[in-house]
Amino acid sequence: MSTIAVAPGRGPDESAIRIPNYLNTGTTLRSWLLTTDHKRIALLYFASLTAFFFIGGAAAVVIRLELATPQGNLIGSDTYNRLFTMHGIVMVWFFLVPAVPNTICNFVVPLMLGAKDLAFPRINLLSWYLFMAGGLLTVASLVAGGVDTGWTFYTPLSTLFANSYVALAALGVIVVGFSSIATGLNFIVTVHKLRAPGLTWYRLPIFIWSLYATSVILVLGTPVLTIALVLLLVERILKVGIFDPALGGDPLLWQHIFWFYSHPAVYIMILPGLGVVTELVTCFSRKRLFGYKFVAWASIGIAVIGFLVWGHHMFVSGQSLFASLVFSFLSYVVAVPSAIKVFNWTATLHGGWIRFDAPMLYALGFIGLFTIGGMTGLFLAALAVDVHVTDTYFVVAHFHYIMVGGMVSAFFGALHFWWPKITGRMYPEYWARTAAALMFFGFNLTFFPQFILGYLGMPRRYHAYPPEYQVWHVLSSGGAVLLAIAYLMPLVYLTWSMFRGVRAGPNPWQATGLEWQTPSPPPKENFATTPVVVRGPYDYRDRAAHPQHG
Amino acid sequence: MADARPAEQFASLDQQRDVAHAGMWVFLASETLFFGGLLAAYTVYRIWYPEGFAAASTKTDVVLGTINTAVLLTSSALMGAGVRVAEARGSGRAVGLLLLGTALLGLAFLGVKGTEYVKDAHDHLVPGYDFEFDERLRRGAELFFLLYFIMTGIHAVHLTVGILLVGAFAVRAWRGAFADRLEPVAIAGLYWHFVDLVWVFLYPLLYLNGRAG
Numbered sequence: 001m002s003t004i005a006v007a008p009g010r011g012p013d014e015s016a017i018r019i020p021n022y023l024n025t026g027t028t029l030r031s032w033l034l035t036t037d038h039k040r041i042a043l044l045y046f047a048s049l050t051a052f053f054f055i056g057g058a059a060a061v062v063i064r065l066e067l068a069t070p071q072g073n074l075i076g077s078d079t080y081n082r083l084f085t086m087h088g089i090v091m092v093w094f095f096l097v098p099a100v101p102n103t104i105c106n107f108v109v110p111l112m113l114g115a116k117d118l119a120f121p122r123i124n125l126l127s128w129y130l131f132m133a134g135g136l137l138t139v140a141s142l143v144a145g146g147v148d149t150g151w152t153f154y155t156p157l158s159t160l161f162a163n164s165y166v167a168l169a170a171l172g173v174i175v176v177g178f179s180s181i182a183t184g185l186n187f188i189v190t191v192h193k194l195r196a197p198g199l200t201w202y203r204l205p206i207f208i209w210s211l212y213a214t215s216v217i218l219v220l221g222t223p224v225l226t227i228a229l230v231l232l233l234v235e236r237i238l239k240v241g242i243f244d245p246a247l248g249g250d251p252l253l254w255q256h257i258f259w260f261y262s263h264p265a266v267y268i269m270i271l272p273g274l275g276v277v278t279e280l281v282t283c284f285s286r287k288r289l290f291g292y293k294f295v296a297w298a299s300i301g302i303a304v305i306g307f308l309v310w311g312h313h314m315f316v317s318g319q320s321l322f323a324s325l326v327f328s329f330l331s332y333v334v335a336v337p338s339a340i341k342v343f344n345w346t347a348t349l350h351g352g353w354i355r356f357d358a359p360m361l362y363a364l365g366f367i368g369l370f371t372i373g374g375m376t377g378l379f380l381a382a383l384a385v386d387v388h389v390t391d392t393y394f395v396v397a398h399f400h401y402i403m404v405g406g407m408v409s410a411f412f413g414a415l416h417f418w419w420p421k422i423t424g425r426m427y428p429e430y431w432a433r434t435a436a437a438l439m440f441f442g443f444n445l446t447f448f449p450q451f452i453l454g455y456l457g458m459p460r461r462y463h464a465y466p467p468e469y470q471v472w473h474v475l476s477s478g479g480a481v482l483l484a485i486a487y488l489m490p491l492v493y494l495t496w497s498m499f500r501g502v503r504a505g506p507n508p509w510q511a512t513g514l515e516w517q518t519p520s521p522p523p524k525e526n527f528a529t530t531p532v533v534v535r536g537p538y539d540y541r542d543r544a545a546h547p548q549h550g
Numbered sequence: 551m552a553d554a555r556p557a558e559q560f561a562s563l564d565q566q567r568d569v570a571h572a573g574m575w576v577f578l579a580s581e582t583l584f585f586g587g588l589l590a591a592y593t594v595y596r597i598w599y600p601e602g603f604a605a606a607s608t609k610t611d612v613v614l615g616t617i618n619t620a621v622l623l624t625s626s627a628l629m630g631a632g633v634r635v636a637e638a639r640g641s642g643r644a645v646g647l648l649l650l651g652t653a654l655l656g657l658a659f660l661g662v663k664g665t666e667y668v669k670d671a672h673d674h675l676v677p678g679y680d681f682e683f684d685e686r687l688r689r690g691a692e693l694f695f696l697l698y699f700i701m702t703g704i705h706a707v708h709l710t711v712g713i714l715l716v717g718a719f720a721v722r723a724w725r726g727a728f729a730d731r732l733e734p735v736a737i738a739g740l741y742w743h744f745v746d747l748v749w750v751f752l753y754p755l756l757y758l759n760g761r762a763g
Contacts (some may be wrong), residue, residue, distance in 0.1 A: 110559075115559065116558060116559045117558070117559035118559070119559065119569045119572075119573065120569075120573060121557075121559060123573075181577075181580050183581065184576075185573060185576045185577055186573075188572075188576050189569055189572045189573045189576060192572055193568050193569045193572055194559070194560075194565075194569070212721070219576055219579060219580045220579065220580065220583050221583070221584075222580070223580050223584035223587070224583050224586065224587045225583065226584060226587075227584050227585075227587035227588055228587060230700075230704075231587075231591065231700070234696075234700060239680045240618075240677045240678035240679055240692075240696055241677075241693070241696075242591070242693070243697060247689065247692065248595075248599070248689030248690065248692065248693055249595075249693065250594065250595075250598070253591060253594055256590075257590065257591070260587075277737040287629060300717075424626055478725070525558070530561070
């Protein structure tokens with residue numbers, strides 16, 4: 001039995017007293033659109049990202065429908081190119097990159113640090129407006145007719161030959177990049193300067209370390225993408241040669257500058273997930289984190305080494321073999337800190353008092369899928385193997401295991417874990433577990449066949465294919481249907497729970513973070529008095545205080 | 551002005567000042583990588599086309615470029631003096647005048663740069679619009695001038711932001727707005743020096759290459 005009265009209440013017998021919190025302090029539209037409260041800005045981001053997630057997802061649905069049959073009988077190749085490009089652009093820059101940092105982190109980081117807000121609340125609001133401006137430009141390019149270059153904008157296709165709205169989409173990505181930089185800057189300064197008394201670096205939750213590493217990449221990587229896109233725009237609009245080989249330029253320069261951002265951006269998209277999973281694994285196994293310092297520094301290690309591996313995207317581009325060797329070696333090296341995290345989560349689970357609440361289901365799913373995604377990344381980092389599978393569905397499957405199996409799982413895990421903090425209400429556990437299980441099953445059914453397809457030689461970015469591949473494509477498309485249903489379920493039951501869910505109380509998980517020491521939903525100023533921290537995170541020693549398995 | 555309380559997310563004015571400084575330093579780190587992408591492109595093409603780059607950079611106006619370097623370095627000296635006076639809690643009017651001088655020198659720089667652009671256009675040195683060069687060296691030279699316009703153009707945009715910022719701060723300093731809060735002046739100074747420093751890199755790359763020896 002629980003010795004601490006934190007179990008969620010049952011039924012609608014909650015107190016009618018209206019306690020002031022961040023949601024009911026000011027309810028006008030103006031109080032939302034001009035807010036500088038990090039919690040409200042997080043909700044603005046939640047709403048926008050949900051819209052972008054379903055735009056990008058809709059493109060994926062049409063792609064998978066088209067691929068159910070070998071002939072290109074639903075859409076033509078040109079439409080297909082525009083669909084997968086829009087899927088990539090929207091999912092990378094308008095969902096995955098901001099997914100956890102701008103929503104979950106925006107909400108919980110000041111709470112975790114015992115701070116009243118981020119260091120620059122107005123810059124935080126500005127970042128949302130920049131995000132929306134970039135999003136509108138990109139959606140405008142979609143409405144106008146789309147982009148057919150792939151999300152990587154490879155030159156000279158993008159600058160000389162593409163007969164689509166490249167400039168508009170590139171401008172959208174530049175603007176959303178400014179939003180990323182503003183976000184990263186805000187978090188770095190906040191973590192350095194706004195920690196509560198006693199909250200030393202080694203007392204920070206790993207979630208904060210992960211976010212810090214993410215922010216470093218956001219701040220140092222994004223400007224390189226910005227300048228690359230500026231050069232691309234100059235070449236495309238003014239018809240001059242920067243990357244055009246006919247005018248003396250080097251198309252590979254684009255690939256180098258682009259991947260200098262875009263490979264670290266992969267770590268922007270996964271590091272916050274690694275942080276989320278650390279919080280979930282410790283909380284739901286009631287254990288201290290195994291090897292805290294290793295896990296903490298592994299985040300920084302991934303961020304630093306991640307800047308040095310971009311050339312592994314260019315093994316078949318004709319770059320020097322010696323460069324390829326070095327990039328291959330470094331790509332193996334960057335797997336080490338990732339593996340440290342997986343091993344340390346496993347060791348944390350060992351002997352733990354494990355509960356399979358929905359967030360934990362997502363976390364465990366993450367560990368398995370991230371491991372598969374990471375291991376297949378090593379296949380691709382091997383020079384000889386990469387030549388065989390480059391630009392095939394093997395690559396597509398690999399990065400979807402990291403991005404979707406990993407990051408989207410972590411996003412949903414985080415969403416369910418902090419949902420009671422954000423809304424003050426519990427989500428329905430049964431439906432949440434069902435959705436988590438369906439998401440795991442649907443994901444594997446969608447993407448595991450793509451490893452086989454790629455190994456058999458099916459190239460990516462084609463709308464038609466030889467009939468012998470059909471069985472794998474049908475499995476994949478069938479999985480995509482399940483995945484789509486699994487993604488729609490939380491939209492329904494989480495919305496329902498905002499109004500009808502049982503009241504959560506301040507700490508429904510009996511978790512140790514500072515964010516759980518303030519009411520749910522938190523008051524506008526986060527804490528009545530600034531907390532003083534006297535011990536490290538994950539102080540889950542007291543098994544006796546743990547409630548019965550439910 | 552008497553109201554020297556920190557913003558609500560801070561515990562003290564000291565913390566607020568630290569945060570503001572840290573924010574600008576992180577921003578400048580980001581800016582460094584932004585210009586770094588351009589320098590990388592310049593480096594690649596200079597290695598590809600050493601003769602074209604050398605020949606092209608002798609076509610830039612080294613006299614105006616050097617004058618502009620002196621103008622910008624002087625503006626930074628005034629900015630530095632302004633920050634020192636502000637930190638020593640000197641007269642707001644002195645700070646205002648120093649910042650005004652800084653902003654005016656920035657404007658002078660833009661004026662000289664504009665004159666140069668007109669001259670470059672007159673000399674048929676604008677790629678994609680009107681570019682004439684020795685055919686043998688044309689490819690490298692055209693890439694050089696493309697990068698010349700992009701680099702100096704982006705620098706000028708940064709400088710314009712700096713002029714607006716420092717100009718506005720000059721007026722506020724003159725009115726005594728920074729009597730209790732000095733960090734805005736120091737932070738504007740960091741930005742100004744950064745823009746100056748970018749020019750210190752651009753000047754040898756764009757004007758001196760090909761002129762030595």
